[in-house]
Amino acid sequence: MTVPDAILALIRAPIPTITVFDSGAPDENTEAEQIPERYAVYWPDIGTPQGGSVCGQFTGGLFRWQLNFVAPRRDMAEWMAEKVRTHILGTRPFIPEWACGQIQLPLSLPARRDEQVLSRRVVVLMDRYELLAEQQ
Numbered sequence: 001m002t003v004p005d006a007i008l009a010l011i012r013a014p015i016p017t018i019t020v021f022d023s024g025a026p027d028e029n030t031e032a033e034q035i036p037e038r039y040a041v042y043w044p045d046i047g048t049p050q051g052g053s054v055c056g057q058f059t060g061g062l063f064r065w066q067l068n069f070v071a072p073r074r075d076m077a078e079w080m081a082e083k084v085r086t087h088i089l090g091t092r093p094f095i096p097e098w099a100c101g102q103i104q105l106p107l108s109l110p111a112r113r114d115e116q117v118l119s120r121r122v123v124v125l126m127d128r129y130e131l132l133a134e135q136q
Helices: 003-012 074-088
Strands: 019-022 039-044 048-054 057-071 098-100 104-114 122-135
Touching: 003 019, 003 039, 003 057, 003 074, 003 122, 057 074, 074 104, 074 122
Parallel strands: 019 039
Antiparallel strands: 039 057, 048 057, 057 122, 098 122, 104 122
16 A cells, blocks of 8 residues: 555545545546545655665655645635544544654645536635655
8 A cells, every 4th residue: 555545545534535546636527437525635755855865765754735725615614624634633644554653734725716627616615635655
């Protein structure tokens, strides 16, 4: 299991009835899948090498991800963000073959109205998390 896959599972756990898209939501004009009224989008990176290396290979990394919470109203977007935040912030996730630090939240932007995401009016709230982990 990769670190981004493990993080995605952690994000989905506290909001099981909310769709969490991995790296982008479907295009409402071209996709057959109907876009839900409220959802989240997970944008992970593959990790930035950190610390020393063993035989020229970095064993640790700083993993960052962005979560966009999309809903018709501000309170709905905030509810989703708070559920995830309460569940993961400050935890040390168990990821096989990785030693993980605590999940941090270095950036959170307030909910804002966005009329460019979908044809309907939505509110988007963005949180950016990070996790320092070392492969064992």
